[in-house]
Amino acid sequence: xxxxxxxxxxxxxxxxxxxxxxxxxxxxxxxxxxxxxxxxxxxxxxxxxxxxxxxxxxxxxxxxxxxxxxxxxxxxxxxxxxxxxxxxxxxxxxxxxxxxxxxxx
Numbered sequence: 001x002x003x004x005x006x007x008x009x010x011x012x013x014x015x016x017x018x019x020x021x022x023x024x025x026x027x028x029x030x031x032x033x034x035x036x037x038x039x040x041x042x043x044x045x046x047x048x049x050x051x052x053x054x055x056x057x058x059x060x061x062x063x064x065x066x067x068x069x070x071x072x073x074x075x076x077x078x079x080x081x082x083x084x085x086x087x088x089x090x091x092x093x094x095x096x097x098x099x100x101x102x103x104x105x
Contacts, residue, residue, distance in 0.1 A: 026098050029092055036080050039087055039096040041067050046083060056082035 026037040028046050038046055050066030053059070055075045064081045067075040077083040084099055
């Protein structure tokens with residue numbers, strides 16, 4: 001897997017020399033209430049860009065999180081929390097421990 005933003009991409013074992021990631025790969029989320037890490041959607045990295053209507057609440061988004069979808073327009077989210085709500089529905093049997101503090105806000 002090619003990771004382009006290697007200084008802004010993490011996994012649970014980021015501090016080790018292990019080549020295989022443990023758990024999901026994480027990217028930077030929106031800076032709403034502090035720096036947050038959000039899990040990738042499988043091999044698809046969420047990006048800090050995109051405009052449109054939030055996939056969760058239908059709010060208009062100018063600077064949000066977008067996720068590429070094959071043969072469709074990217075999904076757009078107005079907040080880190082709304083991306084995580086969607087991610088958890090898509091990955092019901094996975095945990096994202098590096099994102100747990102986001103649920104508290």
